[in-house]
Amino acid sequence: xxxxxxxxxxxxxxxxxxxxxRKSVPDFQKPHYLENxxxxxxxxxTSGAGGAIGNCTGQTLVVGGDGRYYNRPASQIILKxxxxxxxAQVKIGKGGILSTPAASCVIRKYQAIGGIxxxxxxxxxxxxxxxxxxxxxxxxxxxxxxxxxxxxxxxKNIDKYQMLExxxxxxxxxxxxxxxxxxxxxxxxVTDYQELMESxxxxxxxxxxxxxxxxxxxxxxxxxxGPYATAIFEQRxxxxxxxxxxxxxxxxxxxxxxxxxxxxxHDLVKVLFGSNAPDFGAASDGDGDRxxxxxxxxxxxxxxxxxxxxxxxxxxxxxKDGLAGxxxxxxxxxxxxxxxxxxxxxxxxxxxxxKFFGNLxxxxxxxxxxEESFGTGSNHIREKxxxxxxxxxxxxxxxxxxxxxxxxxxxxxxxxxxxxxxxxYEGVAVDRANDLVAxxxxxxxxxxxxxxxxxxxxxxxxxxxTDSIDGSVSTKQxxxxxxxDGSRIVMRLSGTGTQGATLRAYFESFTDDVNQQxxxxxxxxxxxxxxxxxxxxxxxxTGMDKPTVIT
Ligand code: VG1
Ligand code: CO
Numbered sequence: 001x002x003x004x005x006x007x008x009x010x011x012x013x014x015x016x017x018x019x020x021x022r023k024s025v026p027d028f029q030k031p032h033y034l035e036n037x038x039x040x041x042x043x044x045x046t047s048g049a050g051g052a053i054g055n056c057t058g059q060t061l062v063v064g065g066d067g068r069y070y071n072r073p074a075s076q077i078i079l080k081x082x083x084x085x086x087x088a089q090v091k092i093g094k095g096g097i098l099s100t101p102a103a104s105c106v107i108r109k110y111q112a113i114g115g116i117x118x119x120x121x122x123x124x125x126x127x128x129x130x131x132x133x134x135x136x137x138x139x140x141x142x143x144x145x146x147x148x149x150x151x152x153x154x155x156k157n158i159d160k161y162q163m164l165e166x167x168x169x170x171x172x173x174x175x176x177x178x179x180x181x182x183x184x185x186x187x188x189x190v191t192d193y194q195e196l197m198e199s200x201x202x203x204x205x206x207x208x209x210x211x212x213x214x215x216x217x218x219x220x221x222x223x224x225x226g227p228y229a230t231a232i233f234e235q236r237x238x239x240x241x242x243x244x245x246x247x248x249x250x251x252x253x254x255x256x257x258x259x260x261x262x263x264x265x266h267d268l269v270k271v272l273f274g275s276n277a278p279d280f281g282a283a284s285d286g287d288g289d290r291x292x293x294x295x296x297x298x299x300x301x302x303x304x305x306x307x308x309x310x311x312x313x314x315x316x317x318x319x320k321d322g323l324a325g326x327x328x329x330x331x332x333x334x335x336x337x338x339x340x341x342x343x344x345x346x347x348x349x350x351x352x353x354x355k356f357f358g359n360l361x362x363x364x365x366x367x368x369x370x371e372e373s374f375g376t377g378s379n380h381i382r383e384k385x386x387x388x389x390x391x392x393x394x395x396x397x398x399x400x401x402x403x404x405x406x407x408x409x410x411x412x413x414x415x416x417x418x419x420x421x422x423x424x425y426e427g428v429a430v431d432r433a434n435d436l437v438a439x440x441x442x443x444x445x446x447x448x449x450x451x452x453x454x455x456x457x458x459x460x461x462x463x464x465x466t467d468s469i470d471g472s473v474s475t476k477q478x479x480x481x482x483x484x485d486g487s488r489i490v491m492r493l494s495g496t497g498t499q500g501a502t503l504r505a506y507f508e509s510f511t512d513d514v515n516q517q518x519x520x521x522x523x524x525x526x527x528x529x530x531x532x533x534x535x536x537x538x539x540x541x542t543g544m545d546k547p548t549v550i551t
Pocket of ligand 1: 120289290354371372496504
């Protein structure tokens with residue numbers, strides 16, 4: 001056994017964003033680039049910096065990714081580095097594949113010290129696409145900011161990394177192999193995750209529905225959920241063959257953009273909004289943690305989806321005793337808050353990114369969490385979970401026997417409707433985007449009390465979050481402008497992009513008047529949208545006269 005120690009110099013751009021380090025594949029292929037970051041993770045674990053656990057020796061590590069281009073070579077490098085770092089064991093998904101929720105499940109189930117997830121989620125893949133790497137801690141969730149900051153600090157002064165000199169592992173053969181002193185176990189990517197799902201939902205009832213007249217279309221977008229969806233929906237639950245669309249994972253996602261929204265999941269949208277549409281449609285993203293829910297000719301906003309899951313949770317076996325609380329990210333609509341109020345439970349508002357939910361779930365304060373960006377999940381793991389959300393919906397549909405549209409509209413009648421839309425401006429010049437932020441920040445102190453037509457500003461601030469469990473403070477998490485009537489505008493820059501800046505502008509308004517609940521969304525939000533333009537001059541700053549994506 002020969003452990004090589006390789007001298008290196010730091011890269012200055014390895015700061016993790018909303019969800020790990022994301023760069024283009026050519027960036028990750030630069031000599032030492034991946035290795036520096038992986039060694040920085042291991043060194044952080046060893047030093048215990050940022051509250052990470054202080055040792056790799058003798059521990060179990062989980063490795064898996066969404067199957068995108070470079071997943072395999074990166075997996076081999078990580079295995080050899082893990083062996084050099086002293087890990088006793090690595091569990092890795094077959095072919096190097098684990099969806100993000102499956103990785104979280106496996107970390108928890110086998111009490112691993114943590115896991116490395118190789119994914120750039122919804123970003124396109126392929127030789128010129130994006131790649132990403134993220135460290136999850138022993139609770140199965142994304143490392144909290146203190147840990148990602150410690151990893152980043154280490155990347156800035158790293159001078160060597162270590163790697164076992166060994167042949168590659170056969171990642172396509174299930175079972176155990178020694179890699180020097182370390183055991184590598186190639187595990188089935190689906191089994192543990194499917195078992196967990198069966199423990200949460202009423203599979204018998206869903207099966208009866210799917211074997212009847214109910215038709216389902218699940219678009220895996222040529223990304224990681226293909227094998228999971230086929231095994232669970234078609235093989236286990238009896239949905240018709242072909243219910244899973246684009247179910248073969250491809251390294252470049254079939255040149256698609258594996259982001260489950262109305263624009264990028266066009267194949268599914270065509271089916272659900274076409275003639276003879278099925279009863280239910282869903283799509284998931286590159287790494288399987290996001291979901292989009294559609295009914296026949298009907299789109300469910302992710303914010304509404306969270307609220308509806310919460311309101312109906314008692315229909316699902318795992319949540320039959322009710323919820324401890326709900327958490328949503330700040331830009332997510334306040335629909336869930338209304339459900340929480342009615343249930344008499346707490347609703348927490350956190351910054352964007354799943355890492356902020358972990359402490360609340362670990363402390364037993366919340367059961368369901370959600371983000372407007374097509375992310376929903378619960379305390380069954382510590383990541384958002386696309387197929388879990390689909391199963392949750394199917395379980396509700398099987399019990400209630402109503403259509404998706406009926407369920408959503410009834411929800412609005414009961415709780416009121418939060419109109420909601422997000423406008424993305426992708427590929428904006430970084431300095432122009434920063435100018436926009438500076439301009440709005442500058443105006444903010446003057447806004448409270450100011451009137452824009454019938455809208456009066458109630459508050460304007462840059463969102464700052466204090467974690468109620470560990471007291472950590474995260475500042476500058478998005479600019480928000482709230483109006484007296486409950487409407488909101490939120491603006492922030494994306495932390496997951498790799499080219500230029502992406503401006504996200506979020507709009508929300510509320511009505512409990514049942515006669516006002518069927519207005520076209522963009523029209524219903526025209527007021528806040530024109531105020532945002534007036535305040536931020538989005539068109540001139542971005543050089544675009546309309547958003548690149550509207551959801
Ligand atoms: C986006 C979403 C955020 C989500 C994050 C990771 O971040 O807005 O809600 O948690 O992606 O999701 P940003 O910084 O680009 O707005 V995933 O599916 O990429 O792990
Ligand atoms: Co994702």
